[in-house]
Amino acid sequence: MTHMQLDLNLLAALDALLEEGSVAGAAARLHVTAPAMSRxxxxIRRTTGDQILVRTGRTMTPTPYAIAVREQVHDLLQQVQGVLAPSRELDLTTLERTFTLRWHxxxxxxxxxxxxxxxxxxAPGVRLRFIAESSIDTPGLRRGEVDLEANANRPTQPEIRSDRVAETRQVIVMRRGHPLARAEAVTAARYAEAEHxxxxxxGRFDNALDETLARLGLTRRVVATVPTEGAGFEFVRESDLLVTAPESTTHSAVADLGLVLLPLPFELPPAPVYLSWHQRYDTDPAHVWLRDLARTALAGPTGGGNQSTP
Incomplete structure (x- = not known):
């Protein structure tokens, strides 16, 4: 039993070292001291016969062996933790848990x-922690730092599950007195000629919409990019700029701001909404419960697709 316990501790340590790339980072991750992690x-080096991490200047670099086994080590640790996790009936009235959700x-x-x-x-004892999306891809789901993601991106990693829970079409948002504020005034050419x-x-200036315009022989001029829809609406309130946004999330906001919505004057496929999670939570009763509630909330009153992706 002692030998098995030692192996499990080493597996957790190796996973943390490979994820963090430093002894100090791995120690903080596992809540142990840096000297303990160094030991x-x-x-691990004696057991594997490999250095695992080698110092290059002021940083540590994983060896080729460490890079090769990183995913396998992580998967093994998750399997072990799943086997050892106690299986209990879900009692929502007493459930105390905080879920982290990274949604658009x-x-x-x-x-x-x-x-x-x-x-x-x-479940009054459950708390939800909504966190902002990063401007770069982060492995939050795989590292267990995020329970549920929701955005327009379908995950490509095999260990990440996803459901397409809804879709929404894009609409044009502009100020009420805009020269194009009548549906019959908006053509594909006039849309492209406007500033956006x-x-x-x-911080990307182009997206799938520009690819569609290009197929029509048109190019639009994007003068700014902003990270949120709320900011985008403020930019168009007092100008002749246009912003294109998902219809499902704009209705309630634009009326209060004196803005109008108009349909795009060309065909653009609706934007999907994916709900994503790590496969380690597939059979976690509390997570299954939260996923079901999230699907319903994101589908909204109009409903949406629901296609599971393994």
Whole structure:
């Protein structure tokens, strides 16, 4: 038993070392001291016959062996933790748990309040932590730092599950007195000739919409990019700029701001909404419960697709 316990501790240490790339980072991750983690690294080196991490200047670099086994080590650790986790009947009235949700900001607006209201009604001891999306891809789901993601991106990693829970079409948002504020005034050419603000957490000036315009022989001029829809709406309130945004999340906001919505004058496929999670939570009763509530909240009153992706 002692030998098995030692192996499990080393597996957890190795996973943390490979994820963090430093002894100090791995120690903080596992809530142990740096010297204790250094001793674990020494045992791992003796056990594997590999240095695992080697110092290059002021940083540590993983060896080719460490890079090769990183995913396998992580998967093994998750399997072990799944086997050892006690299986209990879910009692929502006594459940105390905090779930971290990284959703696109428009989806927090669209489905967050309804989700929280239902969670509080069924499980008052549960808290929801909504966090902002990063401007770069982060391995939050795989590292267990995020329980549920919701955005327009279908995950490609095999260990990440996803459901397409809804879709929404894009609409044009402009000020009420805009020269194009009548549907019959908006043509594809006039849309392209206008100046635009795009909404992108990564700061991208173009998106799928521009690819569609290009096929029509048109190019639009994007003068700014902003990270949230709320910011985009403020930019168009007092100008002749246009912003294109998902219809499902704009209706409630634009009326109060004196803005109008108009349909795009060309065909653009609707934007999907994916709910994503790590496969380690597939059979976690509390997570299954939260996923079901999140699907309903994100589908909204109009409903949406629901296609599971393994």
């Amino acid at each position: 674990s690294l020494g045992r 900001d428009s989806l927090v607006v669209l489905g967050g309040p309804a989700l929280l209201a239902e969670v509080r009604r069924q 603000v795009t909404i992108s957490r990564r």
